Amino acid sequence: VQTDLMFPWYVWWIMVVGLFLMTFIGTYIITRRWD
C-alpha cells in the first residue's frame, strides 16, 4: 500500500530529473561546436 502511495512521486521525480537532464545535455550538444 505504501508503494502505491509513492508511485506518483516516482513519476514526479522522473519529470524533474528528466527535464533537468534535457536542459543540460541539449545545451551541451548545441554549444559543443561553438567557438
Place this chain on the structure above:
Amino acid sequence: MNQQYLPIPEITTTMAVSSSIGIAVLLGISILLGMLGKKQWKSFDEYLVGKRDMGPVVTGCALSASYLSGWAFCGSTGIVYSVGFSGMWFAGMWSLIGVIPCIWVASAKTREFAVKLGAATVPELMGRRYESKALQTLVSVSMLFFLFIYSVGQLKAAGGVWYAVTGFPPALCLFLGVFIAWIYMVLGGYVGTNWSMAFQGGFLGIIGAAVGIIALVKSGGFAQISTEIFAQDPRLLQLVRPDLPSVGPTEFFSSWAGLLSIPLIFFTMAIGFPHNLGRFLGMKKMSKKEFWVLVLIVWAITGIPVMLAASTNGLIARMLFGPELFKIEPWKADLAAPLLTYAIGGIPLQTLYVMGLFAATLSTLAGMVMIMSANVTRDIITLWRPQVKDKTLIRLSYFLIALFLFLPFYWTWKRPPELLSVFMGLAAMGLGAIFFFVTAMSYYWKGASKWGAMATVVYGTIASLVGGYLVFSKKVIGMGTMEWILLGGCLVLYVGVSLVTKKPSKELLDELFWKKG
C-alpha cells in the same frame, strides 16, 4: 470533521497594510528601472528594440517573466489543489519542454535574421523573410487579435488574490498597477520595459522557489503528503482521472489524448509566443558562456518555481485546507497559493508572494502590450504609409499602450462579454500553433513560402475560434483533441502549401541561409 483542517485565515489590518506596502515597493522599483531606460532611446527604432545589446542575465530574467503569467504563479496551484496529481501535467510540469527549446532554436536565429533584415518587430521580420507586405499585415492583424483576447484574462488572478488578502476592492490596485506599467513602458520603451521585466522575473523566480521549498520542508515529506491526501480522496493520487468529463477543458486530466497533447502545447506556445521572441530582438550576440548563463537562468526561474507551484504547492494546500476552499465564492481554488504561503510563512511570505504574483502579471501583460502597440504603428502604419514621422508614431504608441493596458483592467473589473471568455481558452494554443511554424520553422526551412505561412495564419485563427465554440460553448470535443486538430492542420498547411508555391527570391535565401566560409 472540519477540525482536522487548518482554519481559513481572517484578513487582518497587518496583512492588508503589509501587502499594500509590498506592491508599492514592487511598482516603485519597476518605474525607476523604466525611467533609467528613458535615456536609452532617441528614434522610433530604438524605442522598439533598443540597441540590440541586452545581456544574458537581463534576457533570461525578462524571457521568464514574459512567459510566466499570473496563471502559472497562482492558477496552476489551484488546479492541482482541485484535481490532485492528474492536474500537474497541464498546470506546468511541462513548462521547461517549451521554454528551453525556445532558447535553443529561436534566440540566436531571431536576432540574426532581425539584424540581417533590419526588422524591429516579429511581423516585420516575417514580412521581410517571406518578401510579402500582405503577409506582414496578416500576421500583425492575427497577432493583435490573439494577444488582445489573451491579454484580457491576465489581471484576473492578481485582482482576486489582492481582494482575498487585503479586503480592498481590486479596481484601485489594478488601476494603479496598469497606470505604473504605462509610465515605465512609455518612458523606457523596449529597454526600460525589458529592465523592469528582468527585475520582475528575477524576483518571482526567487520567491517562487522559496515558497515551493519551504512548503515541501514543512509538509513532512512526500510520504506524508500522499498519506494525507489519500485519506481525503484516493482519486487525488491518480495520474490520470478518467472519472472527469472527456469533453471541454477537463480532457487534459481525463484521457491520454488530452494528456499527450500537453507537452505539445507547452512546446509550441513557448516557441511561438511573440512576446517571448520579442526578448531576442534586442539581445546581444551571445558567446558560448553567455548562452549557458541564459539557459541556466531560464531553467532556474521557469523550472523550479513553476514545477513546484504546479505540483507540490497544490497538493500541500489540499493536505492543509482539505476541500474547504471550494466553499469560498467566487475565488475557490485560486486561493490555494496565497493561503498556503500564509500557512507556511505567515504575513512576510504571503506579502512576498503577492508581490511575485503582481510581477508575473504585469510583466506578461507589458510584453504583450508592447507587441500589440507595434502591430499597429510599425507593422501596419509604417508599412503602408512610410512617410509618417517618428514623433507621430511615438505619440500614437503612448495612446495605444494606454488603451491595450486599460482594456484588460476594464474587463477584470466588469465581466468580459461571454464571446470573449469562450475564445480566451484557446488564444494561447492558437498563438503557439500558428507562430511556431510561421516564425520559428522559417529560420530552418528554406522551402517555406509566403502562401504556406498565410494559409497557416488563416487556418490557425479560424480553427481557434471554432474550437473555442466547440470546446467551451457546445462542449462536444475535448480541449486536448482540439490541440491535435489545430496543430495538425497548421503543420499540413504550412508544409503542403509551401511545397507547391513559389519561394522567396534566391538572393534573399542566400543572404539568410548562406554560411560564411
